[in-house]
Amino acid sequence: MNERHAPDLLPAQQVLLAGLLDHIHRQTDTVQTLRADPSSSEEDHFRIMLVQTEIERVKFIVRSYVRTRLFKIEKYARFITMNEELQMRMTATEQEHARRHADLTDEHFFSSVLQSLPPPQRALDEEFDLVPAMIAGPDLNRAVIARARSDCPALEYPNGKTGTFSKGNVVLTPYNVVERLVEEGFAELV
Amino acid sequence: MSLPQSLRTTVTPPELELIASEQLVEIIPLVSMERTAFISGAYGPLRPPNKCKIPLWMALNLKLKKKCHIVPPDWLNVDDLQAILNKETASNAYSEVPFRYVEIAKVLLDVASEDMPQPDKIRYLLKDLREARQAKCRDALALINHSDVKMTNLSSMELNEVRPVFVQSMNIWTKLVRDPTENYIGEVEEDERVS
Numbered sequence: 001m002n003e004r005h006a007p008d009l010l011p012a013q014q015v016l017l018a019g020l021l022d023h024i025h026r027q028t029d030t031v032q033t034l035r036a037d038p039s040s041s042e043e044d045h046f047r048i049m050l051v052q053t054e055i056e057r058v059k060f061i062v063r064s065y066v067r068t069r070l071f072k073i074e075k076y077a078r079f080i081t082m083n084e085e086l087q088m089r090m091t092a093t094e095q096e097h098a099r100r101h102a103d104l105t106d107e108h109f110f111s112s113v114l115q116s117l118p119p120p121q122r123a124l125d126e127e128f129d130l131v132p133a134m135i136a137g138p139d140l141n142r143a144v145i146a147r148a149r150s151d152c153p154a155l156e157y158p159n160g161k162t163g164t165f166s167k168g169n170v171v172l173t174p175y176n177v178v179e180r181l182v183e184e185g186f187a188e189l190v
Numbered sequence: 191m192s193l194p195q196s197l198r199t200t201v202t203p204p205e206l207e208l209i210a211s212e213q214l215v216e217i218i219p220l221v222s223m224e225r226t227a228f229i230s231g232a233y234g235p236l237r238p239p240n241k242c243k244i245p246l247w248m249a250l251n252l253k254l255k256k257k258c259h260i261v262p263p264d265w266l267n268v269d270d271l272q273a274i275l276n277k278e279t280a281s282n283a284y285s286e287v288p289f290r291y292v293e294i295a296k297v298l299l300d301v302a303s304e305d306m307p308q309p310d311k312i313r314y315l316l317k318d319l320r321e322a323r324q325a326k327c328r329d330a331l332a333l334i335n336h337s338d339v340k341m342t343n344l345s346s347m348e349l350n351e352v353r354p355v356f357v358q359s360m361n362i363w364t365k366l367v368r369d370p371t372e373n374y375i376g377e378v379e380e381d382e383r384v385s
Contacts, residue, residue: 050226
């Protein structure tokens with residue numbers, strides 16, 4: 001769920017995801033074999049039903065996790081291709097997808113509009129004063145609601161104040177204040 | 191797109207319910223079942239009439255098939271809720287409630303209301319509690335600023351309810367106080383007009 005609330009792309013949970021997918025496969029296999037077995041009793045059928053329900057629940061969560069990442073990757077594709085640090089947080093397939101998505105949109109913009117503009121106006125990455133940059137990156141100042149999982153060191157808020165952040169506390173604050181804690185697992189976004 | 195528009199700013203109540211149903215509840219099974227391995231761990235064996243702890247979603251499933259009675263969590267009864275409500279109305283702070291109490295109470299009242307005494311009374315109390323807390327929450331909106339708002343003890347559903355408004359207003363605050371030497375002056379002026 002952290003991934004859903006964070007404005008920035010969080011490090012990919014590859015190990016966890018692989019483990020979950022493994023579990024799903026194993027459980028589905030077991031269900032298949034048990035189903036094929038004609039001698040199974042009614043009680044067994046019931047257990048199979050419960051196991052299947054759980055598989056579906058887990059699948060749903062995995063899917064929404066992957067979808068959320070995909071959404072962010074596509075949104076910030078151009079930014080990601082230029083940012084080493086973000087690339088470190090992604091899996092190889094995700095990196096490949098981001099690069100191709102960025103290339104495709106570039107190509108599309110070029111063929112639909114940019115090629116008929118005079119050459120000096122064709123760039124997609126100019127930066128002017130007073131105008132937000134053309135390449136959108138994640139907004140690290142966006143407000144999030146964070147909850148402490150364990151006692152954390154005091155937070156430094158943007159107005160210069162500091163505040164304690166002990167277990168169970170909930171606070172609404174810009175993302176960059178709690179970014180560290182969320183990445184290290186001391187706090188969660190809710 | 192990979193994520194529908196409605197899901198981009200916040201999570202939906204059914205999703206919260208899904209997460210909350212992962213919590214363990216006690217049941218009194220009416221059928222016996224061997225210990226079974228699940229992804230989240232092994233549960234069982236169910237041996238009526240011994241109590242047993244299983245995840246909420248499983249308990250609901252069994253309940254719908256009339257294969258168990260659910261033992262409501264210890265805070266979900268008239269006396270405790272009344273005490274919480276009294277505390278809530280007496281003081282300005284949010285009183286302590288289980289983090290996912292709205293979701294859990296809702297599904298339990300929907301499915302297993304006959305397993306608890308006075309379900310109607312419980313519904314009333316929950317509603318009163320919700321309204322009292324909502325009112326406080328709205329007042330808190332006046333205190334919003336660009337750096338931090340303490341929301342300790344609010345439950346997940348309540349946070350979810352106020353999230354769009356609170357996050358948006360804090361974002362506007364942040365832009366308003368942002369160091370004007372940065373390149374965002376144009377943007378700030380625009381926000382001022384909006385707000």
